[in-house]
Amino acid sequence: MESLPLVEKRQFSLKQFQTQGGAVLDVTVGWEAYGELNTDASNVILITHYFSGNSHAAGRYRTSDAEPGYWDAIIGPGKAIDTNRFYVVSVDSLANLQPLSPDVITTGPASINSATGHPYGLDFPVVAIRDFVNVQKALLESLGITALYAVVGPSMGSFQALDWAVAYPDWVPRMASVIGAGQLDAWTVLGLERWSDAVKSDPAWQGGDYYASGQPAKGINQALGYLFLDATAPASINSLYAPPIDELPRTDIRARHQCVTQHLAAMAAKAEFVDANSILYLVRASQNFIAGFSGNLKDNLERVQARCLFMPASHDRLLMPYLARHAHELLQSLGKDSHYQEIDGIWGHLDGIASITSQAETLRRFLEGGIMGK
Numbered sequence: 001m002e003s004l005p006l007v008e009k010r011q012f013s014l015k016q017f018q019t020q021g022g023a024v025l026d027v028t029v030g031w032e033a034y035g036e037l038n039t040d041a042s043n044v045i046l047i048t049h050y051f052s053g054n055s056h057a058a059g060r061y062r063t064s065d066a067e068p069g070y071w072d073a074i075i076g077p078g079k080a081i082d083t084n085r086f087y088v089v090s091v092d093s094l095a096n097l098q099p100l101s102p103d104v105i106t107t108g109p110a111s112i113n114s115a116t117g118h119p120y121g122l123d124f125p126v127v128a129i130r131d132f133v134n135v136q137k138a139l140l141e142s143l144g145i146t147a148l149y150a151v152v153g154p155s156m157g158s159f160q161a162l163d164w165a166v167a168y169p170d171w172v173p174r175m176a177s178v179i180g181a182g183q184l185d186a187w188t189v190l191g192l193e194r195w196s197d198a199v200k201s202d203p204a205w206q207g208g209d210y211y212a213s214g215q216p217a218k219g220i221n222q223a224l225g226y227l228f229l230d231a232t233a234p235a236s237i238n239s240l241y242a243p244p245i246d247e248l249p250r251t252d253i254r255a256r257h258q259c260v261t262q263h264l265a266a267m268a269a270k271a272e273f274v275d276a277n278s279i280l281y282l283v284r285a286s287q288n289f290i291a292g293f294s295g296n297l298k299d300n301l302e303r304v305q306a307r308c309l310f311m312p313a314s315h316d317r318l319l320m321p322y323l324a325r326h327a328h329e330l331l332q333s334l335g336k337d338s339h340y341q342e343i344d345g346i347w348g349h350l351d352g353i354a355s356i357t358s359q360a361e362t363l364r365r366f367l368e369g370g371i372m373g374k
Helices: 129-142 156-167 186-200 201-209 216-233 234-240 258-270 276-287 299-303 320-334 348-354 354-366
Strands: 010-018 024-034 043-048 085-090 152-153 174-178 309-311 338-340
Touching: 010 129, 010 309, 024 129, 043 129, 085 129, 129 156, 129 276, 129 354, 152 156, 152 309, 156 174, 156 276, 174 354, 186 216, 186 276, 201 216, 201 276, 216 258, 216 276, 216 348, 299 320, 309 320, 309 354, 320 338
Parallel strands: 043 085, 043 152, 152 174, 174 309, 309 338
Antiparallel strands: 010 024, 024 085
């Protein structure tokens, strides 16, 4: 298939943005787009990104880039999300996990607080999934866009996609939630808390005030280690790392199994652009998530006008399929047009990225209005 041209990262600034918690601050985020906006701005698909991701959903910024954006397999000319037909937009989240990356533009705890001249740290306000949605909406409105063709997102992006359908039903005729949920349960919230605790347990975190001394690398590595382990199915982990047959750990309590050493080394390689405090903020935004921001999920879903598609991963241990199925069944009980199709694969939660092509035709048919499964 034809490839996308090189992608341009753009910047959007919003003055006096009010968060759902009542804080007011100036925010700046990065965004990118693929395809062409048609004359009546009716062909816009918004892609909302996952926890450790950013706006780079497809294509390459530079010819030297080793990999394209995370959903390049389904976004592009002739692909499931066809850029010959659609104008596809994606936006960096507030408190993005990787604010130190030259390819990420975000306002978050690592940003400079104009009132103090220092990074916000934990003085940055708690942000919600709805705040991500509202920044996206402001960006779209600045482009003259008044409605979407569809919103599609994986994992934390699925939270945003469904919240869009609840918050702004007149904007959203189609919503696809990939490896997602309508609300997190206690089991999932407790699992995410381990990611935050890993950061806080590193003495170098210093209560979030570490910017002058450097990132708490150990805490970041451990948090990313939990994240990757939770998001990856056992079979895939076992294919990546050595089996635990080391002799030294049998006699030395200080020794680690080779698989543990390999795992921590792999996480260290992923941590270059990560900000530790941003982990806490994204964890909290995810833990607090309910489509509709507050109240009762079923009551909130009554507002949805969109045709909905839920695509959880069959072997997901992070956002288990029952979470997506619950939202889907609630919508059906309300007489809404909702469809459900699991993604099979070997990666678990990561099948929403790595195995998405197995359901590319499902997504294509959904966007074209075809009949889906149960």
